[in-house]
Structures are given as C-alpha cells and as structure tokens.
Amino acid sequence: MDLPDLIAQSKNGDKDAFGKLYSLYYLKIYRYCQFNLRDKVLAQDIVQETFLRAWRSIGKYSDRRGGTFQAFLFRIARNLIIDNSRKKKESKLENFEHIEVNLDFEGRMDAEGDQKKMRAALAKLNELERQIIILRYFEDLPFEEVSKVVKVKEGALRVRVHRILEKLKGILEEQND
Amino acid sequence: MIDKLEKLKKDYLATEAPSYLVSNGWLDLSQKLGNQKGISWQMFFVRGLVFASVVLLLGGAVVGVSQAAKPGDFLFPVKSLSEQVVAKLTNNPSYAIQNRAKDLINESNSGSNVDQAVVEYQKVLQQSRDDAQKSGQTQQFKKTLEEQTQQFRDAQKRDGDRQQLQKVIDETQKVNGEVQGVRDFKNREDSHSGENKDSQSPLNIQHESD
Numbered sequence: 336m337d338l339p340d341l342i343a344q345s346k347n348g349d350k351d352a353f354g355k356l357y358s359l360y361y362l363k364i365y366r367y368c369q370f371n372l373r374d375k376v377l378a379q380d381i382v383q384e385t386f387l388r389a390w391r392s393i394g395k396y397s398d399r400r401g402g403t404f405q406a407f408l409f410r411i412a413r414n415l416i417i418d419n420s421r422k423k424k425e426s427k428l429e430n431f432e433h434i435e436v437n438l439d440f441e442g443r444m445d446a447e448g449d450q451k452k453m454r455a456a457l458a459k460l461n462e463l464e465r466q467i468i469i470l471r472y473f474e475d476l477p478f479e480e481v482s483k484v485v486k487v488k489e490g491a492l493r494v495r496v497h498r499i500l501e502k503l504k505g506i507l508e509e510q511n512d
Numbered sequence: 513m514i515d516k517l518e519k520l521k522k523d524y525l526a527t528e529a530p531s532y533l534v535s536n537g538w539l540d541l542s543q544k545l546g547n548q549k550g551i552s553w554q555m556f557f558v559r560g561l562v563f564a565s566v567v568l569l570l571g572g573a574v575v576g577v578s579q580a581a582k583p584g585d586f587l588f589p590v591k592s593l594s595e596q597v598v599a600k601l602t603n604n605p606s607y608a609i610q611n612r613a614k615d616l617i618n619e620s621n622s623g624s625n626v627d628q629a630v631v632e633y634q635k636v637l638q639q640s641r642d643d644a645q646k647s648g649q650t651q652q653f654k655k656t657l658e659e660q661t662q663q664f665r666d667a668q669k670r671d672g673d674r675q676q677l678q679k680v681i682d683e684t685q686k687v688n689g690e691v692q693g694v695r696d697f698k699n700r701e702d703s704h705s706g707e708n709k710d711s712q713s714p715l716n717i718q719h720e721s722d
Contacts, residue, residue, distance in 0.1 A: 379537075
C-alpha cells in the first residue's frame with residue numbers, strides 16, 4: 336500500500352493504516368522535537384501528541400492545501416513545541432538557547448567542535464529561523480514543504496533562507512573572534 | 513556555511529528514538545485513538561448546525577430588511593415570497609393581497625412607481641384567488657376584495673392615480689365575480705379530472721354572490 340492509500344485509509348478510520356504512517360514518520364518527528372527541546376521525555380510526549388492530533392484532524396488534511404503528509408506532521412509538531420514554550424515560560428527551547436549561549440560565553444566549548452559552535456549559532460536564531468534551517472538543511476524538505484510548515488510564502492522563504500545563512504555566518508565569525 | 517550545517521546534520525540524523533517509542537509508541541497511541549468515523553460525523557453534525565444557524569440568521573435578516581421594500585425594489589421579491597409563505601402557514605389567503613393593496617395605495621398617494629405596484633397586485637390577486645378557492649375561504653376572500661375596492665375608490669378621491677386605480681378596481685371586481693364557493697370549485701376540479709361526467713355541473717356559472 337503506498338502513501339496516498341495509507342492516508343486515504345486513515346481518513347476512513349483505519350487504525351492499522353495510520354499505524355503504518357506512524358512507523359514511517361515517528362523517528363523524523365522525534366528527532367525534530369528532540370533537537371528543539373533537548374529533552375527526550377518531552378520530545379517523546381510531543382511525538383505522541385502530534386500523531387494523536389494528526390489522527391483527529393486527518394479528515395481536514397489535503398495534499399493540495401496542506402502540502403505533503405510529513406509537512407502536515409511537522410506543522411503540528413512545531414505548533415506543539417511553540418505551545419509548550421508558551422505554557423512554560425522556562426521552556427526547554429529557551430533553556431536550550433541559554434545553555435548553549437552560556438557554554439559559549441563561558442568559553443567551555445571545545446574550540447574545535449564545529450558542531451557545538453553551529454548549535455550555539457542556531458540557538459541565537461529566533462524560533463522561526465531555526466525551524467527553517469532544521470527543516471530545510473537537516474530534514475531536506477523542499478522549499479515548498481518548508482513554506483507549508485512555517486507558513487511563509489515560498490518566494491519569501493528563499494530570500495529568508497539566504498539571510499539566515501548570512502546571519503549564521505556572522506554569528507560564527509563573532510564566535511571565532 | 514552549508515558544509516558546516518552538513519556536519520551538524522549528521523549529528524541530527526544520528527539521533528535515535530528512545531526504546532519506549534520504538535517498542536510501545538504505537539501500542540500506547542493506538543489505545544488513545546478514538547473512532548475516526550465517529551469524530552467525522554460529530555464534526556459534520558457540528559459544522560452542519562453552525563452552517564444552518566448562519567443561513568437562518570442571514571435569511572432572517574434579509575427577510576426582515578425586505579419588509580420595508582416597495583414594489584420594484586431589489587428585495588421586493590423576498591418580501592412577496594415571505595408573505596406567500598405566511599399566507600400558506602396561517603391558511604389566510606387574503607394576507608398577501610391585503611399587503612399588496614396597501615402598497616398600491618401608498619404608491620398611488622405618493623405618485624411613485626404605481627405601474628410596478630399594479631403589476632405586483634395583479635400577480636398576487638390571481639394567486640390569492642386560487643388559494644382561497646382551494647382552502648374554501650371564498651367568503652372571507654370576497655369580503656377582503658370588497659373592502660379593498662372601497663379603499664381604492666377612497667384613494668382615487670384623494671388625488672391618487674385615477675386611471676391606474678380604476679384599472680385595479682375593475683380587475684378586483686372581475687376576480688370577485690369569478691370567485692366560487694367550495695362546492696362549485698370542487699365540482700370544477702372533479703370535472704377537469706374526468707371523475708364528474710355530469711354536464712350540468714355548475715362550472716363558472718353559479719357564484720356565491722349570485
């Protein structure tokens with residue numbers, strides 16, 4: 336059974352078909368949540384909540400309007416991450432930013448650790464900018480799908496990506512100084 | 513910049529799901545999933561209810577506003593239709609024609625749009641006559657027409673459009689003459705359907721007023 340069939344069956348209330356969709360996407364959604372939240376348990380809970388909400392609203396999902404099914408899932412997950420940040424003022428997302436920035440600030444970060452530097456640089460971006468980079472460069476989503484997840488028009492998104500990369504470059508240069 | 517992101521991407525993609533999610537994630541989730549069809553029907557019902565409420569509210573507003581419409585106005589057909597519905601629901605075939613007569617007299621007094629008011633009156637006159645005959649309320653209807661004839665005559669005296677009002681008076685009297693009693697109307701219907709073969713049946717001949 337291919338993806339459109341699984342989606343169609345799920346829309347008709349077929350839990351087994353939805354289970355197959357879960358198997359296909361749960362890891363992608365988990366690592367997206369984990370990278371954003373830096374909390375395994377919370378990321379796990381948000382994965383489950385994402386699929387629960389996807390099941391409840393799958394009737395409204397349309398590939399013409401909402402992009403691909405994975406874009407639909409990423410959009411739900413992103414909204415949940417944002418909700419979580421709003422509910423808990425000391426959200427994990429903010430902690431992540433502070434922790435990374437503090438690490439850098441205190442000079443405890445390994446100078447050769449490009450990954451850590453990049454993490455710290457990502458932490459200095461705002462939430463939308465960070466999601467764009469994660470979805471575009473880590474998840475390899477095409478611009479069209481990223482635009483559906485973050486609700487920014489595709490043309491504007493391309494310009495924005497260019498600016499974010501410039502901004503990241505600037506942050507990394509500052510770190511090296 | 514992209515190559516630096518690529519390095520972090522490797523780290524990102526190396527993230528593994530916790531064993532709970534791998535082994536029990538779907539099992540736990542599947543127990544929480546409700547009946548999708550049930551939810552769909554609930555959603556459908558709620559949406560239908562909201563849609564019906566909006567339609568009713570908008571419809572009510574349009575009908576309410578249309579009550580101030582005059583013959584020839586954009587909303588006048590809505591007003592006319594709503595009166596016909598009220599006439600049917602209350603079983604009062606005189607209701608619509610009474611309102612058309614009021615409109616006609618008002619338009620005649622103000623001297624505006626009398627022609628359109630006459631046309632609307634004529635339309636409703638024929639319809640009301642048929643309704644009165646079908647519902648057996650011919651006496652009441654004839655009385656209404658007689659009262660209206662008098663009102664038109666009074667309007668004529670008050671600088672109304674004499675020629676148009678005279679035309680309406682003639683038409684009203686003609687229809688009043690055509691209105692038959694219940695028995696006569698039924699006989700006519702029977703005759704048309706071929707059930708009554710009696711050629712002596714009083715079609716259009718015997719009027720209640722005779």
